[in-house]
Amino acid sequence: MNLLKSKDILAINLKYYRYLSKLSQEKFAEALDTSLIYENQLEKKRRNPSLEMLDKLAKGISTLLKMHITSADLVKYDEKKIINQRRIDEINKAR
16 A cells, blocks of 8 residues: 655645635745745645644635635545646636
8 A cells, every 4th residue: 555645645735725726826825925936846745844834824725715724634635635737727727
């Protein structure tokens, strides 16, 4: 069985919440008060955020989507949250 690492799960969840927000990666990063480069690195699993950053991301996503999201939610695996690039591209074309 191939176990996912926490940064894999974080990437899945960030893509999912960005998909829900219907924002580009750049606008999503702006809304969360991070940089496009940092957001991209998180989604590409190239960065390990600090606990403080996880809290900041959770708070920003909660505000953006008007949902209660915790830092623990960001590293909790849920198969239903897997968003592939094709689905994101479909959303972007519809805008």
